[in-house]
Amino acid sequence: MCAETIKGELIRIHGTVQGVGFRPYVWRLARTLHLRGQAWNDADGVVVKLWGNSAALDAFHLQLPMNLPPLASIESILTTALENETIPEDFTIEKSQTGNTLTHVSPDAASCPLCLAEVADPTNRRYRYPFTNCTHCGPRFSIIKAIPYDRANTSMHAFTMCPQCQAEYDDPEDRRFHAQPNACKICGPSIWVEKAGVGRVVDAQYGDDLAYAAALLRQGNILAIKGIGGI
Numbered sequence: 001m002c003a004e005t006i007k008g009e010l011i012r013i014h015g016t017v018q019g020v021g022f023r024p025y026v027w028r029l030a031r032t033l034h035l036r037g038q039a040w041n042d043a044d045g046v047v048v049k050l051w052g053n054s055a056a057l058d059a060f061h062l063q064l065p066m067n068l069p070p071l072a073s074i075e076s077i078l079t080t081a082l083e084n085e086t087i088p089e090d091f092t093i094e095k096s097q098t099g100n101t102l103t104h105v106s107p108d109a110a111s112c113p114l115c116l117a118e119v120a121d122p123t124n125r126r127y128r129y130p131f132t133n134c135t136h137c138g139p140r141f142s143i144i145k146a147i148p149y150d151r152a153n154t155s156m157h158a159f160t161m162c163p164q165c166q167a168e169y170d171d172p173e174d175r176r177f178h179a180q181p182n183a184c185k186i187c188g189p190s191i192w193v194e195k196a197g198v199g200r201v202v203d204a205q206y207g208d209d210l211a212y213a214a215a216l217l218r219q220g221n222i223l224a225i226k227g228i229g230g231i
Helices: 022-032 052-063 113-119 163-170 209-218
Strands: 008-017 036-042 045-052 073-082 091-093 193-195 199-201
Touching: 008 052, 022 036, 022 045, 022 091, 022 113, 045 052, 052 193
Parallel strands: 036 091
Antiparallel strands: 008 045, 008 073, 036 045, 193 199
16 A cells, blocks of 8 residues: 655635634644644735645645634635645644735724623633733734734733733634733733823722723713723
């Protein structure tokens, strides 16, 4: 019996494929199909190097557009053959590369049901944390400064993740893998209330600034809400 022929492909994917959980989606699909290779962001989109038998490669192309992350979309896929390259032992996600910007960035997205459930859960470490987000939701376009869409190229670069947030960010199985605005009340942006001509104000009866802001709105006041992406 002849050994199964292993083929290599270079796959370039254009569309909204950065900051939306696309690379871990590719990682999971490739590992499910026992394919080897790498995926990374560049200024043009996502690049995938893939090795496997013909049936597995065909299955990858067939399944890739079927179950995309909620904010992801594919505009085009360009595939060329790879030859005379060392075949890796596994499939990995590599560091982003820079270049001339051609890719798209997702617009900001409303909080997803999973994040809302965390914010509403008193036992969760993100309970009532208004900047809770993941790769399925949260700020994108309003915080980006350059492509590729990496944390260092956003207004979140000044906030160093705590060990728990960093562990989420580094885990391809986690929905916060490379969620660039990932944060919690320990390591992320905070909120406070200011009054014109007065500065920061605190009203202890409301428990926290979020509740205080809600009370001001119910009283008929007008609030301008400034986030890390603008007002």
